[in-house]
Amino acid sequence: MKKKKLVKFLVYLVFVLALILIVPSVTTGYSIMIVDVALLYFIAALGLSVMLGIGGQMTFAAVSFMGVGAFTSAQLSKYAHIPTSLSIILGILVAALFAFLIGLVLLRLKGPFFAFSTISLVQIMSNIFLNYEPLTGGARGIQSIPKLNLGVFSPNNLFGWFYLLIAVAIICGLIVERVRQTHLGRALSSVRDNEIAAMSLGVDVFKTKVVAFTIAGALAGLSGALYAHMSQYISQSLFTFNTSLTFIMMVMLGGVNSTVGTFFGALLVTMLPEWLRPLKQYLMIIYGVGIIFLMVYMPMGLAGVARSILTKCQRKKQQKGAEAANGYSK
Amino acid sequence: MAIQSENRPVLSLQGVCKAFGGIIVAEDISFDVSSCEMMGLIGPNGAGKTSLLNMISGIYSMDKGRIMFGDVDVSKAPAHKRARLGLARTFQAPRFLQRSNIRDNLLLGTDLADQYTFFQSFIGKKSKDFEEELSELMEIAGFTFDWDDLIAAFPYGRLKILEIVRAMLSKPRILLIDEPAAGLNDIEIGHAVALLKLATEKRGMGVVLIEHKMDMVMNNCHNIVVLNFGKVIAKGQPEMISKNKDVIEAYLGRGYDVAN
Ligand SMILES: Nc1ncnc2c1ncn2[C@@H]1O[C@H](COP(=O)(O)OP(=O)(O)OP(=O)(O)O)[C@@H](O)[C@H]1O
Ligand SMILES: [Mg+2]
Numbered sequence: 001m002k003k004k005k006l007v008k009f010l011v012y013l014v015f016v017l018a019l020i021l022i023v024p025s026v027t028t029g030y031s032i033m034i035v036d037v038a039l040l041y042f043i044a045a046l047g048l049s050v051m052l053g054i055g056g057q058m059t060f061a062a063v064s065f066m067g068v069g070a071f072t073s074a075q076l077s078k079y080a081h082i083p084t085s086l087s088i089i090l091g092i093l094v095a096a097l098f099a100f101l102i103g104l105v106l107l108r109l110k111g112p113f114f115a116f117s118t119i120s121l122v123q124i125m126s127n128i129f130l131n132y133e134p135l136t137g138g139a140r141g142i143q144s145i146p147k148l149n150l151g152v153f154s155p156n157n158l159f160g161w162f163y164l165l166i167a168v169a170i171i172c173g174l175i176v177e178r179v180r181q182t183h184l185g186r187a188l189s190s191v192r193d194n195e196i197a198a199m200s201l202g203v204d205v206f207k208t209k210v211v212a213f214t215i216a217g218a219l220a221g222l223s224g225a226l227y228a229h230m231s232q233y234i235s236q237s238l239f240t241f242n243t244s245l246t247f248i249m250m251v252m253l254g255g256v257n258s259t260v261g262t263f264f265g266a267l268l269v270t271m272l273p274e275w276l277r278p279l280k281q282y283l284m285i286i287y288g289v290g291i292i293f294l295m296v297y298m299p300m301g302l303a304g305v306a307r308s309i310l311t312k313c314q315r316k317k318q319q320k321g322a323e324a325a326n327g328y329s330k
Numbered sequence: 331m332a333i334q335s336e337n338r339p340v341l342s343l344q345g346v347c348k349a350f351g352g353i354i355v356a357e358d359i360s361f362d363v364s365s366c367e368m369m370g371l372i373g374p375n376g377a378g379k380t381s382l383l384n385m386i387s388g389i390y391s392m393d394k395g396r397i398m399f400g401d402v403d404v405s406k407a408p409a410h411k412r413a414r415l416g417l418a419r420t421f422q423a424p425r426f427l428q429r430s431n432i433r434d435n436l437l438l439g440t441d442l443a444d445q446y447t448f449f450q451s452f453i454g455k456k457s458k459d460f461e462e463e464l465s466e467l468m469e470i471a472g473f474t475f476d477w478d479d480l481i482a483a484f485p486y487g488r489l490k491i492l493e494i495v496r497a498m499l500s501k502p503r504i505l506l507i508d509e510p511a512a513g514l515n516d517i518e519i520g521h522a523v524a525l526l527k528l529a530t531e532k533r534g535m536g537v538v539l540i541e542h543k544m545d546m547v548m549n550n551c552h553n554i555v556v557l558n559f560g561k562v563i564a565k566g567q568p569e570m571i572s573k574n575k576d577v578i579e580a581y582l583g584r585g586y587d588v589a590n
Binding site: 178179182183184185186187189190192193194196197198199200201202203204205208211257 | 387388389408409410413414418419421425426427428429430434437438439441442444445446447448451452456496500
């Protein structure tokens with residue numbers, strides 16, 4: 001048991017080291033930006049993984065919280081001259097608070113009704129982002145947002161951002177993994193699988209959902225705030241329903257209940273349009289057909305496929321072991 | 331060491347009434363359960379036994395009446411609050427997290443015993459106290475498992491027993507058990523009974539046991555409440571119940587022989 005954990009840890013360590021060493025040397029200014037954006041989207045998609053993967057609650061709202069985090073941090077640092085490190089934290093807090101308040105209202109609805117209500121939220125918020133000029137700069141957006149300055153480390157190009165984002169992504173991933181293994185994760189899974197069992201095991205179903213929604217809001221807010229300072233320009237067009245669909249594709253492709261899966265999902269979904277550039281006109285058709293196949297053949301995404309291959313291998317090994325122990329073989 | 335039974339009841343139902351449209355499932359039901367007591371709740375199909383359990387645990391609301399848990403009036407308390415006060419239950423058809431492994435399913439029971447907040451649980455280390463208790467319970471339950479086994483891979487009989495184990499891990503004061511013997515073979519029934527006896531005799535829990543298997547109820551319960559069409563038609567010790575004319579007519583008349 002301990003050994004298995006160690007092996008897992010080493011595999012991840014090697015993977016992360018390889019990523020850090022290889023990616024910057026094989027990418028150019030443009031392609032490293034794609035990777036950076038993928039990492040940012042991963043952080044926001046993690047929130048969806050908590051809500052949908054662990055808690056079974058379909059939500060489209062992440063993109064709105066991302067917008068709230070982005071505009072808050074951009075405004076505070078540009079016009080109120082608050083240091084960027086602080087404005088990002090405030091961006092997270094405002095996004096989390098907003099998610100908490102929205103959650104108190106929308107989570108009174110159940111299942112598909114809740115999911116639909118978050119679609120409306122995204123439409124309302126993207127309209128507010130577009131039309132409320134004092135906050136968002138309207139259609140022109142906000143330009144020349146201050147660069148990120150963390151004191152000890154200030155990324156001054158997209159490669160610097162890559163290192164920073166890898167670190168933030170790992171921390172967020174670890175937090176979500178920890179959630180999965182503690183009371184909140186179990187409570188959420190019980191809400192997902194059997195609300196009545198959850199209640200009779202002392203789980204406050206409503207509160208559990210609200211807490212998860214708030215965490216998802218905080219993660220999306222962080223993602224948005226970082227985005228604002230990385231690209232130094234944000235506008236409403238980033239925070240529309242389409243982006244929301246992208247998050248859902250990432251989580252679905254990677255594996256709805258897997259942090260590592262979500263990472264690969266985020267990477268693939270962000271990169272695919274670049275790889276498939278020659279087929280641009282057909283991109284949406286390819287996506288659509290791809291999603292249908294995904295749902296039919298691998299509903300638990302890449303992580304689900306990996307897991308079933310792994311268990312098959314283990315079973316074979318066990319069988320072989322048992323046969324050897326019994327002194328015969330096929 | 332047997333824990334002395336208190337005189338004051340832990341669970342007390344006072345005039346509980348409930349109807350679903352025209353169907354009356356509970357009509358002025360009153361009874362008490364004390365710690366260390368195993369109380370049988372019997373009655374023909376559709377008598378309202380499961381509905382009553384649902385009202386006690388807070389899944390259904392009552393139309394009228396009062397439910398006391400110790401000194402606390404829980405009549406209007408939501409289900410999770412009642413659970414946190416020390417009310418655990420199993421279901422006629424076991425309810426588990428189908429997509430989770432055994433670990434998460436059982437730890438939910440211990441979470442209820444610990445009563446940590448999400449944050450405390452996030453930053454703290456889960457105490458391992460329950461492991462000893464679990465191994466004792468599983469010894470009585472009569473099978474072992476791998477922590478990472480998926481719940482969906484378990485046979486029905488084991489799920490029913492595992493649900494009792496999960497409920498006991500939450501260290502409740504009252505344990506509500508809905509038809510534990512249904513779908514179990516005789517050996518498994520023996521294990522289930524042993525678990526319930528441990529709950530009452532060693533852990534001091536009060537147990538409400540719904541069961542159609544008469545010998546299991548007659549041999550193990552201290553008191554029995556008989557329901558028919560939502561009404562209590564008899565209440566008392568097993569010997570009295572098995573001789574009660576109304577009961578025999580409503581229920582035992584289907585061929586149960588007191589002598590065996
Ligand atoms: N949610 C509900 N809505 C409407 N009617 C219900 C509901 N729950 C139970 N009933 C009805 O109440 C009556 C009592 O049902 P209940 O499940 O309590 O019986 P029971 O004594 O547990 O029976 P069994 O031994 O078959 O489990 C039945 O007629 C049932 O159809
Ligand atoms: Mg029933």
